[in-house]
Amino acid sequence: MSIRLAVIGAGLMGADHAKIVAEDLPGTTLQVICDMDSARAKSIADRLGAQDVAADPEVVITRDDVDAVIIASPDFTHAPLSKACIQAGKRVLCEKPLSQKPAECIDVIEAEMAADARHVMLGFMRRYDQAYIEMKQALAEGALGRALMMHNFHRNVETPAADFTGAMAITNSAPHEFDVVRHVLNAEFTSVTAMQPKRSDARVAPVVMVLETDDGQLVTIEVNNNADYGYDVRAELVGERGSIAMNNVAYSRTDMKLASATRYDADWRGRYHEAYVRQNRDFLRFVETGDFPAIASDCWDGYCAAIVAETGAKALETGQKQPIQLMTKPEFYSARQGKAA
Numbered sequence: 044m045s046i047r048l049a050v051i052g053a054g055l056m057g058a059d060h061a062k063i064v065a066e067d068l069p070g071t072t073l074q075v076i077c078d079m080d081s082a083r084a085k086s087i088a089d090r091l092g093a094q095d096v097a098a099d100p101e102v103v104i105t106r107d108d109v110d111a112v113i114i115a116s117p118d119f120t121h122a123p124l125s126k127a128c129i130q131a132g133k134r135v136l137c138e139k140p141l142s143q144k145p146a147e148c149i150d151v152i153e154a155e156m157a158a159d160a161r162h163v164m165l166g167f168m169r170r171y172d173q174a175y176i177e178m179k180q181a182l183a184e185g186a187l188g189r190a191l192m193m194h195n196f197h198r199n200v201e202t203p204a205a206d207f208t209g210a211m212a213i214t215n216s217a218p219h220e221f222d223v224v225r226h227v228l229n230a231e232f233t234s235v236t237a238m239q240p241k242r243s244d245a246r247v248a249p250v251v252m253v254l255e256t257d258d259g260q261l262v263t264i265e266v267n268n269n270a271d272y273g274y275d276v277r278a279e280l281v282g283e284r285g286s287i288a289m290n291n292v293a294y295s296r297t298d299m300k301l302a303s304a305t306r307y308d309a310d311w312r313g314r315y316h317e318a319y320v321r322q323n324r325d326f327l328r329f330v331e332t333g334d335f336p337a338i339a340s341d342c343w344d345g346y347c348a349a350i351v352a353e354t355g356a357k358a359l360e361t362g363q364k365q366p367i368q369l370m371t372k373p374e375f376y377s378a379r380q381g382k383a384a
């Protein structure tokens with residue numbers, strides 16, 4: 044039987060998820076597109092052949108003709124809507140972040156543990172990107188020796204809003220690095236420092252962070268939301284016997300006028316398209332089998348990203364190195380294979 048999916052939120056990411064469901068997820072039906080802006084929902088539904096449109100996410104989540112849910116509505120709705128999915132016994136792929144507030148993440152963690160079954164997969168899609176997969180593999184195979192450092196660059200063309208701040212670079216953009224670095228190194232962060240250089244204008248300057256892990260590694264993260272030239276993510280994992288670095292992903296190169304050029308995407312949707320498709324296919328398997336995918340992020344990972352981000356923002360504000368204090372990881376999240384909902 045086809046799995047009937049509801050996509051909540053018809054903005055940039057909702058439209059992208061709906062397109063992936065319609066075009067890259069055989070075995071699914073795009074059942075409902077839900078958005079407060081009904082014209083926006085209808086335009087996506089018409090374009091992609093969704094069965095229905097709706098405006099109230101809480102109602103959509105409980106509908107009998109909806110088997111599972113993708114949440115791509117504004118960030119502040121992620122935690123309450125994930126909780127509503129747990130309470131309705133529906134599996135959910137929730138876009139990052141689960142919440143920027145650690146307390147809200149704990150609230151969802153508690154709801155999921157009370158249901159005693161895995162429901163929530165979190166959309167930190169970079170875990171499905173081939174470059175990070177190869178880094179994790181290289182470490183596991185032992186060829187690089189012990190991991191010493193991971194260097195990361197995260198550059199956007201421009202900030203999504205004029206009032207974007209350095210703290211938001213840490214709480215909105217850097218969580219991708221916080222999550223994927225924890226995943227690749229299989230370690231937790233223990234401290235963070237954060238600083239910014241000075242720009243010549245009023246736009247938000249890059250943020251540079253140095254983090255320590257509980258396994259003695261050093262991690263650097265540059266987030267530059269006003270890089271101007273393109274969407275550019277880089278990473279290099281340095282071990283004691285070698286290093287592995289992400290290549291710029293480009294299908295072609297233009298050689299002209301004594302120069303050679305490859306192009307950058309304007310944002311993350313093109314660069315990580317393959318990762319989103321892999322992630323969403325894994326979500327479908329999760330819905331079908333109840334087995335939580337081996338590499339996906341969960342509510343615990345969402346909580347960790349929120350704590351590191353909150354502490355990073357404090358490090359930037361105070362100019363001081365800050366210790367990162369996580370609560371004890373519940374046993375529930377140590378088991379990757381979840382019980383069926």
Ligand code: ISE
Nearest residue numbers: 139199203215216217219311
């Ligand atoms: C945005 O919210 C994302 O999730 C993107 O993946 C990231 O690259 C961007 O910096 C964020 O603002």
